[in-house]
Amino acid sequence: xxxxxxxxxxxxxxxxxxxxxxxxxxxxxxxxxxxxxxxxxxxxxxxxxxxxxxxxxxxxxxxxxxxxxxxxxxxxxxxxxxxxxxxxxxxxxxxxxxxxxxxxxxxxxxxxxxxxxxxxxxxxxxxxxxxxxxxxxxxxxxxxxxxxxxxxxxxxxxxxxxxxxxxxxxxxxxxxxxxxxxxxxxxxxxxxxxxxxxxxxxxxxxxxxxxxxxxxxxxxxxxxxxxxxxxxxxxxxxxxxxxxxx
Amino acid sequence: xxxxxxxxxxxxxxxxxxxxxxxxxxxxxxxxxxxxxxxxxxxxxxxxxxxxxxxxxxxxxxxxxxxxxxxxxxxxxxxxxxxxxxxxxxxxxxxxxxxxxxxxxxxxxxxxxxxxxxxxxxxxxxxxxxxxxxxxxxxxxxxxxxxxxxxxxxxxxxxxxxxxxxxxxxxxxxxxxxxxxxxxxxxxxxxxxxxxxxxxxxxxxxxxxxxxxxxxxxxxxxxxxxxxxxxxxxxxxxxxxxxxxx
Numbered sequence: 001x002x003x004x005x006x007x008x009x010x011x012x013x014x015x016x017x018x019x020x021x022x023x024x025x026x027x028x029x030x031x032x033x034x035x036x037x038x039x040x041x042x043x044x045x046x047x048x049x050x051x052x053x054x055x056x057x058x059x060x061x062x063x064x065x066x067x068x069x070x071x072x073x074x075x076x077x078x079x080x081x082x083x084x085x086x087x088x089x090x091x092x093x094x095x096x097x098x099x100x101x102x103x104x105x106x107x108x109x110x111x112x113x114x115x116x117x118x119x120x121x122x123x124x125x126x127x128x129x130x131x132x133x134x135x136x137x138x139x140x141x142x143x144x145x146x147x148x149x150x151x152x153x154x155x156x157x158x159x160x161x162x163x164x165x166x167x168x169x170x171x172x173x174x175x176x177x178x179x180x181x182x183x184x185x186x187x188x189x190x191x192x193x194x195x196x197x198x199x200x201x202x203x204x205x206x207x208x209x210x211x212x213x214x215x216x217x218x219x220x221x222x223x224x225x226x227x228x229x230x231x232x233x234x235x236x237x238x239x240x241x242x243x244x245x246x
Numbered sequence: 247x248x249x250x251x252x253x254x255x256x257x258x259x260x261x262x263x264x265x266x267x268x269x270x271x272x273x274x275x276x277x278x279x280x281x282x283x284x285x286x287x288x289x290x291x292x293x294x295x296x297x298x299x300x301x302x303x304x305x306x307x308x309x310x311x312x313x314x315x316x317x318x319x320x321x322x323x324x325x326x327x328x329x330x331x332x333x334x335x336x337x338x339x340x341x342x343x344x345x346x347x348x349x350x351x352x353x354x355x356x357x358x359x360x361x362x363x364x365x366x367x368x369x370x371x372x373x374x375x376x377x378x379x380x381x382x383x384x385x386x387x388x389x390x391x392x393x394x395x396x397x398x399x400x401x402x403x404x405x406x407x408x409x410x411x412x413x414x415x416x417x418x419x420x421x422x423x424x425x426x427x428x429x430x431x432x433x434x435x436x437x438x439x440x441x442x443x444x445x446x447x448x449x450x451x452x453x454x455x456x457x458x459x460x461x462x463x464x465x466x467x468x469x470x471x472x473x474x475x476x477x478x479x480x481x482x483x484x485x486x487x488x489x490x491x492x
Contacts, residue, residue, distance in 0.1 A: 159412055
């Protein structure tokens with residue numbers, strides 16, 4: 001049987017996840033689709049995110065995929081039940097991977113900070129999932145401005161410092177043991193976050209998803225793996241970003 | 247004849263324009279439509295903005311409008327020719343209003359700074375329009391982070407100061423005579439901009455559009471004026487913002 005995965009994100013952020021999966025050769029073929037014409041999802045309503053996700057699944061079905069990975073935390077936090085109802089194959093989201101990674105690296109009494117878009121944080125899915133695994137000290141903070149800072153490549157250290165002040169003012173950064181990067185854009189801010197939360201381990205779900213796929217879905221390394229990039233607008237830009245990152 | 251206007255924006259920003267028009271009672275009825283499910287437009291491609299604009303026009307035709315105002319600079323900079331081709335009535339954009347306002351307040355040798363989204367600045371429409379009126383010293387700068395700062399209501403003075411540094415680093419703020427707020431979100435940053443560009447007049451197209459409509463389209467004050475608010479997602483939020491601003 002040929003394993004053909006669709007990897008779906010609102011934009012280019014999910015390429016960080018696609019890269020890990022592609023390099024692990026878990027699928028014969030990967031179709032990456034970024035819904036760049038309607039990006040961002042994270043500030044939209046749950047019902048809108050579900051509608052867009054189902055439309056993206058319908059589109060990906062054109063390519064006869066038999067596995068779906070939602071490489072977007074906002075989609076993974078709102079739309080998995082609906083996607084699973086419409087797909088007749090496995091649907092895996094990055095939040096499961098993030099939680100899996102925490103269980104591998106954190107002690108039960110660690111203080112865990114989860115950051116993400118409004119949609120992801122409001123869904124409370126990380127918090128609930130981590131609590132179900134026995135973690136108790138979980139702080140969730142929506143940090144929506146991190147997304148346009150990455151998208152605009154506005155990596156001014158003093159600007160980033162001010163956004164940290166805005167969002168993390170009430171925290172003692174030294175007390176945070178784990179920071180879950182609950183948005184595929186955030187790994188690009190890793191160096192700043194690591195400097196600020198100097199005692200913390202940063203969890204990037206893209207790195208954990210390969211292990212999760214191998215373990216829970218029994219996927220094995222293939223001899224060859226191909227990947228195609230599609231976007232709902234400006235596919236040339238997405239391909240350029242992919243070439244740079246891959 | 248009943249004058250029924252559609253006012254169209256990518257989100258809630260255009261309400262600043264709608265408010266002026268509504269208060270001036272230039273139409274018997276106004277239908278305000280915010281395409282909140284696909285906001286923002288300003289970072290999208292020209293072809294996407296045109297497509298979304300035509301779809302929004304089709305939707306507004308349901309309400310038998312006979313006048314269209316594009317209360318979004320990104321739409322006004324990319325999609326007016328296509329909208330005019332599809333509408334069998336007048337289509338007026340905020341950029342015309344902004345240019346009109348400059349001609350009322352600026353001397354020909356003034357140094358004019360135009361700020362807006364990427365789509366608006368890349369279109370070069372303000373610059374071309376102002377040059378056609380005889381202005382020569384025009385500086386255009388895209389300031390895309392201003393949009394999420396307003397949308398997230400992240401009015402931290404030190405954060406805003408850092409974005410000013412990012413975008414205006416090469417300017418001498420004291421030499422700027424006119425600042426054209428080329429995005430409907432930007433009037434909400436007026437106090438910060440006025441403090442930074444302390445010798446400048448700020449131009450807000452929403453304030454100029456009423457005068458433009460009266461003069462160029464011969465619209466007169468009506469006895470009564472009604473306004474309805476519609477949105478492609480979360481209409482309750484748009485209505486709440488409208489109630490707060492109006």
